[in-house]
Amino acid sequence: MPTQLNRVARQASLGFFALVTLIFTLAGWMLFDLCARIDEQQRHHSEADAQRALETRLDRLGRVLTDYSFWMEAYARTSKKVDVNWAYEEDNVGPSLYSDYGVNGAFILAPNGVTRYAVVGGGRSKMQLDTWLGDDQATLLAQARERSLKDGHAQGYFLIEGKPASVMVAVIRPDATYQDFKRLSYMVFVDILTPDKLAQLGQLFDLHGLTAQPGALPALAERPTLVVRSDPGIAVTFHWLVHGMGQRLLAQFLPLLATMCGLALLLVWYLRRRIALAARQTDVAEDALRHSEQRFRTVSEASSDWIWESDAEQRLAYLSERFVAVTGFSREAWLGRPLHELLGYPPSQVEEVARTPLAAGRSRRPLPCEMRDAQAKLRYCQLSAQPIISGGLLAGFRGTVCDVTEEIEAKARIEHISQHDALTGLANRHQLHRYLAQRFAEGVSASQPLHLLALDLDRFKPVNDSLGHGAGDQVLCQVARELRASVREGDLVARIGGDEFVIAVNGCLSAEQVSLLCNRMLEGIGRTMRIDEHDINIGASVGIAQAPQDGHSAEDLLRYADIALYEAKAAGRNTLRFYEPTMNQRILARRQLETELRLGLQRLEFELDFQPRFDASSQRLLGAEALVRWNHPIRGRLAPAEFIGVAEETGLILGLSDWVLQEACSQAMDWSPELIVSINLSPLEFQRDDLVARIHKVLERTGIDPARVELELTENVLLDDAAGALELMKKLKALGVRLSMDDFGTGYSSLSYLRTYPFDCLKIDRSFVSNIEVSESNAAIVEAIVSMGRALSLTVVAEGIETAGQLARIADLKCDQAQGFHLQRPLSQARFAALREQSQPREASNDASRTPVTY
Template identity: 45%
Template sequence: MPLPAELARLPGKAVASSTATRHSLLFMAALLLLLFVVTSGGLVQIALQQNARATEQSLFYLDKAIRAREKSILATLKDYAYWGEAYRNLHVTVNYEWAYTRQNLGPSLFQDFAYEGVFVVDPQGRTSYSVVNGQRVSSELGQWLGQDIDELLEQARRQTEDEEPVVGFAQVGGQAALLAATGFTTGGDPQVGIQTGPPSLLLFVDLLTPAKLQALGQDFGVDNLRLVAAPADPQASPTLSLTSVGAGPLWLHWEPAQPGRQLLYLILPLLGLGGAIFALITWLNLRWAIASAREVDASYASLYASQQALAASELRFRDVAEAASDWIWEADAELRLTYLSTRFQTLTGHPVSSWLGRPLSELMQFPGGLDAWLQGCNSHAMASHNCECQYRDLDGELRTCHLTLLRIEDGPMADGYRGTVSDITDELQAQARIEHLLLHDALTGLPNRNRMQAFLEGKLKALSSASKPLVMLSIDLDRFKPVNDSFGHEVGDQVLAEVSQRLRFALRDGDLVARMGNDEFILIVCGIAAAQEVERLCARLIAGIEQPFNIGSHTIFLGASIGVAMSPADTSEADELLRFADIALYQAKGIGQSSWCFYAKDMNERVIERRQLESDLRQALANEELRLVLQPRYSVSSQRIVAAEALVRWQHPQRGLLGPDSFIAIAESTGLIIPLSAWVLRAACREALSWSEALIVSVNLSPVEFRRGQLVAQIRAVLEETGLPAHRLELELTESVMVEDAEGALALMLELKGLGVRLSMDDFGTGYSSLSYLRTFPFDGLKIDRSFMTDLHAAENSQAIIQAIIGLGRALALTVTAEGVETQEQLDLLRKYGCDEAQGYFLSRPMPPEALRLLC
């Protein structure tokens, strides 16, 4: 009996099904293999791109480092070449004593800046002055460099008139070298005559030794920076080419970071393992499908397998939809929501069921409205469209998202829509925080210099058209440095944060307060022009800052100095307004703490005059213009000289004899106080050798000198050089050296006592904690400040203070000296109260050393 036609066709169906199944599975295996290859290739490409970005970044920072080094050597070269004294002593004539011996253009350039070569080339091209590794030599420039750089020197001569130095690279002794050259100019000094003809050239040579290259690379995050020969393949090896003034370029090589290599080492093995597992599963499925298809019920098994495959596909879609970071939506032709993935509830907090059937426009807020956006979408023939919109989550928070929309062309949902929604709120907030950090100070949250500059320029531009005033206040905190030194930077940071809050509260909306540096702030105030209003604001700001700061268990007191510049009264340029405010601040700090000062045009002249006086003071030390004077100190009981205080005067060639008030502050602010004090100490010790052996010489120490750390060695060297017994030298210290660093001051004073010298506290009674200092520190004497002597005879409270200080000194076995004695009555009262010594104009004025010898 023949089989039914349907049953007879089953074997053929089974064979066809088996072949189709085998081909399908082979195609899937090939597709998976292709996917694996594409994924691996993409991963390798990403790794290579990461490595390339790392190389580009290191190249950027290396180029930035080279430019910074060029800028540094050019700035130093300008300071020395565009200087009237250098023009006179190295172009008009070659003064080796001025240039090398006085170290105006000598060893200090090697010691301070590590410039191995300093050369002066005269207009004829001869090397007239050369310093190599800090030593003066007679080498010719071309001989030392080993090459001809006439082209660079000629360019430097051409650009001298514009005061534009030139810079270039060369290879010197197998090492890269940075060359900077320019011609000497008078620097605008009217006292220096200008010579006709081409100028002499000043050239600095900075050898980029292996050690310098390593340090330069480490400063900018570039590893193993070194000079190499020309690379065989510049594309494969990260190098930076430096154009050389000699033959051929110079090549810098370094080891760039390789982030992509780590990515490959981590991901590729996992990807290979996954591919092997997929291949194994595919092979097993192929064997199983072929065996099943050969059975009689292959057609039914194939149908069943198809149903299972469909179910698996739906399950995979559901799993992918729920595992994705986005949520998926579908809507009908009227844009009423028909499907929302369960990820919707996870991200928004809203139940899915509460939004099904509701319009999409109720959930999402589109810019300009949903209808307007859809019109724009329909006018562009694209497969999908996207826009940035907003929605509110279950807590009412407004969230920003990225929505994609795709129109469904066929199937049950024809003319409907589907798409995805990505929440980008956190990304936008992170971007906003980054932009905020770029324009604001991280510690205080105040605008930084960049934000202040933009705000100031915008305000000046806006106010100039309306002719409205603008006031800039430059604020510097008084007594802030001891806060960091005494309590630590954490407390200092909290104080700065509190100061910023107080400044914010003192200003109106529309004004700005910015932090410029450590304890420097800038305030920009609009709409006030009267000086009285500005002064009231300054007084209010200072009063706010002077309120105590309670940080933890510490109570801290600060003050503030304020410099004021106004626009358009002073200037309408932003940079000049900042500079004028700084000049006014400098004047305010000179007046005293907690004060303010308005900018005046003559302040700029005084700054220039001060700079000239600073330059003259540098020459005074070398030209022996300092003069030693001595003021005797007498025993109150016997009225005999027991000591003399060493003082200094400056015999200025144009201004005559200057007292210390004219130049000591400049010397302290510029560091010249160190050589000046060394001169006074040496001269005083030598002079004391001509006195009676019972007399003591007293020398004042500057707080700046006290902090430098070489004081003990310097005093020991002077005592050994002059032969003066240590017990005949007395050092006078002010209380400020102990306020700034009490522990360090005590250790240094104990070392000085170890030398055998005497220590005396100067200006006693003017500090708030002098009593504790006398008990803690190893003083031999104290000097009563002259302010207590002014009305000693008439004021009973002054007499009581003097009597108390003398009693305190006696109790602590200290020698008490009264300064500023100007009348017989004052001397009689000091004798009555048992004061040990006295000093003042009534007894003797400061006198030259030869006059004091006659009294000894």
């Protein structure tokens, strides 16, 4: 006789047949609907891709057009007359536009729209743009003028050579504020949508068979369509192919779905026969399964490591094998002993588990505990426990012990790393801010002040550059040890990055005591360090701010200490400065000067003066030194000392130096071929890899003989990176230019430099010339320098000649050349031209006693 379970199974199997059939029918309908939706979405997505493809093409060419148009040099070369050599021969607006960007036509139009210059198909052309655009050209130029106010350009589609083409127009202007469009030319790019370009664009954006046709054509059922319009211009219709992913998906999965439906029906029939047999076996397995589920839940709830069981008094009755591996004890040594003796927890905590109602069904929190293993090492554990109930009574406990020692130790290490610098072990920026926040929260007052010392190392970069970062790391560690040794227990020393340190000093200290502390730090840092058989000497600068005197927050105090540090570095380094409110004002003034300097470079507010150089004996004109002047619109004419420092700090010195090099060499081309032009280089330029390329470009652009160009550099260039400077100077000499060491005699290593570096000239510092008439020691130094220069085949120039007596003494000492106010002050371009004309008869007469021309 079939059991009740079997009868229910037979009835249920018939329902399963109907249910499976319904499910697969719904699945097939959903598959059809899904594939249709996929095809529709794919079509919409491809239309968006087509739109994005066109926008990408227009955006790319638009950026190129505006970069070329909003360019000071483009304005200078095309405003009145197109410099064809610059535009085509130097390929600024030339063949590369066609080869690199696919621009079929590049035009430069006069303000009235007449074509001044054209490049079509990568070659020069006399074509007029209105031949292609017709009357729409004027409208497109008007749009370009209007959009130029927002750094934009005009664009439209036109029919050119029977194909749709994108035409872009931008105004060529010197800067964004210039709006006199009657004087501005236009730059035009013509991009014809050829089949090759459309194929390439389609390949990039998965638009197969992309075509473009003029006019607004109707959409095709089998092909997606995109219509773009422009005013002025025409409409363009784009078509392409879409391979229906939904149809392919349907063809692949529909047979599979039918097969699965048949298999499911067959499986239900088979299960119908097996359910009856399974029902008879269910009662037998139910008790065993219930016991297995209970044990599984117990183990799965615990954080499994080693498993234990105990009686009601918590005496251990079972220990797993893992117990031996973790603790090092044998199981026999602890069986029968209380578990709390091993783990050191109060027994009542486990007994509370028994009083927890079993119906609660909630997970129990592990008990934290500690133990000593067989090697007496402290280990951290988590104990999980559940009661064992038999016949309604507590029979014991069962649970696991999880060893979390590594996790806790790792957490402690992570906490330490997050608060300390990995290299030096000092506090890091995060801990510094936490410390300052806590210190200000506790209260900072006149009786409990806080001094913040911002310290930055001097001459540290050459250590990294010459000896490597390993040596630099050793220096930083040595400095960290020195700083820790200099402060007290409650003070904080932090490294906040690179070679920057911050020291927080507590206690009521006077300015003298803080100065003594800083000087002690500077003295310790300044001692010679022995690193890998190298003796290293560095220094440091310190800026000091005090709370509450200077600031009432950590942010203010850090900022003021940085400002004071900046002042210490500006004062000559290896010194200290206390913050004063006037320092902040100087910083703001310096930032204002930086802003004005940027605008001055954009507006070309600079000009050159030339200080002549003469033969020391005959006073024959030999050349001139180029000196830059800034015609500030408000402050008037500024000397280099007032703005060169800011230019070097902000990196603007590179743009200024490019202008000086170009202008000086261009003007020197009008001089006599035997006259040289001397140009000063900043040490910052020697830290970049492009100096040789920049000099070479100026020489090629101006056409000047490199032998007439003399580059002046100071000893600081050699101190920062001696090996790199030598390599760079050799490359400069390969260009054919002359190299001169300026301010010779003021550095402590200049004599050795002359033997190593390829100098052509050295200029004796004016400090040795100023009292040469009365100081025999200065005269002896000058004579020694002249003799040494002659021995090394160097030209020796005496700077700062201000009296006739100084000139006569220099000539007596056989110095080659002289320069100074007595001979001639710096002159404008026009006055230097007049001096060159007047110098001809003086050179012919060779009269050394003649008084120089003055202005």
